[in-house]
Amino acid sequence: MANEPGDLGVLTPYARSLGIELAHWDDGMPVMRVAFDEAVEGRPEHYHGGATGGLLETAGYAALRAELARSGREAMLKPINITVQYLSAGKSRESFARGRITKLGRRSANITVEAWQDDPARPIATAVMNVLMADSEG
Amino acid sequence: MAIARPTMSDTPRFDPKAATPFLTSRGHSGWLGLKYSSHGEDWVELELPWRTDLLGEEGQHVLASGPILSLMDMASGLAIWKAMDRFEPIATLDLRVDYVRPAREGAAVFGRSQCYRVTRSAAFVRGLAHDGDADDPVAHIQAVFMKIGGKDTRGVPNGQ
Numbered sequence: 001m002a003n004e005p006g007d008l009g010v011l012t013p014y015a016r017s018l019g020i021e022l023a024h025w026d027d028g029m030p031v032m033r034v035a036f037d038e039a040v041e042g043r044p045e046h047y048h049g050g051a052t053g054g055l056l057e058t059a060g061y062a063a064l065r066a067e068l069a070r071s072g073r074e075a076m077l078k079p080i081n082i083t084v085q086y087l088s089a090g091k092s093r094e095s096f097a098r099g100r101i102t103k104l105g106r107r108s109a110n111i112t113v114e115a116w117q118d119d120p121a122r123p124i125a126t127a128v129m130n131v132l133m134a135d136s137e138g
Numbered sequence: 139m140a141i142a143r144p145t146m147s148d149t150p151r152f153d154p155k156a157a158t159p160f161l162t163s164r165g166h167s168g169w170l171g172l173k174y175s176s177h178g179e180d181w182v183e184l185e186l187p188w189r190t191d192l193l194g195e196e197g198q199h200v201l202a203s204g205p206i207l208s209l210m211d212m213a214s215g216l217a218i219w220k221a222m223d224r225f226e227p228i229a230t231l232d233l234r235v236d237y238v239r240p241a242r243e244g245a246a247v248f249g250r251s252q253c254y255r256v257t258r259s260a261a262f263v264r265g266l267a268h269d270g271d272a273d274d275p276v277a278h279i280q281a282v283f284m285k286i287g288g289k290d291t292r293g294v295p296n297g298q
Contacts, residue, residue, distance in 0.1 A: 042165060084230075
């Protein structure tokens with residue numbers, strides 16, 4: 001993952017455990033992917049709303065980390081809140097998510113995230129997140 | 139799996155305590171290890187046991203926010219079925235989570251959701267997550283679910 005447009009850093013243990021990984025970079029932002037397997041399944045053959053939310057959140061943090069790395073900033077990220085809109089059912093195939101930094105402040109960032117399956121223009125869920133950026137020690 | 143049928147007319151048709159092990163035996167809820175904790179007329183509380191592979195930032199011992207979102211989504215579904223007193227397919231439409239403080243290291247997190255209104259097509263919930271003291275929550279949530287019709291009883295006890 002080195003030498004990419006922005007440094008993603010390591011995924012959280014939660015994201016790795018759920019099977020979320022970096023798919024590719026798109027215009028300087030990381031696109032995250034998760035395969036459909038039992039860990040993300042809610043009602044049969046569909047994504048659990050919580051798993052979709054976890055993918056959105058992970059993509060939001062990844063986008064923020066990439067943006068911070070680009071501007072040479074280091075920070076510990078702490079969640080403030082997230083609002084998820086579920087637009088259509090996530091079916092039994094892989095899903096992708098990509099974040100966009102709407103506002104990068106000194107202490108907090110506002111991020112919008114979209115998740116899709118076949119076509120990025122037809123999202124299955126979107127999220128708005130506010131993230132606190134605390135000073136990293138050292 | 140045998141389906142227990144209520145024998146008295148005033149017996150509740152949806153029992154969160156009996157249904158939770160079925161709904162959390164597999165899939166995302168099973169992966170998280172969600173367990174039944176308690177319930178009331180229109181609310182259900184589930185437990186998310188502490189697990190080191192659900193942590194957020196590397197090197198810190200703080201539960202990630204994703205599992206709390208999943209916990210509250212699941213507790214909200216059960217609260218809606220309890221309030222309706224029957225199992226029927228629903229889908230999350232909108233879910234907001236405010237993370238008011240980090241959960242304590244090593245602590246199980248409990249998600250309690252209350253269904254305060256059910257209409258013909260939607261169900262409205264609010265709830266909180268705490269790590270032992272419900273008066274000192276780690277998160278607050280608000281969500282709307284839609285009924286999606288169709289048959290999906292998933293072998294849930296009394297989910298006819």
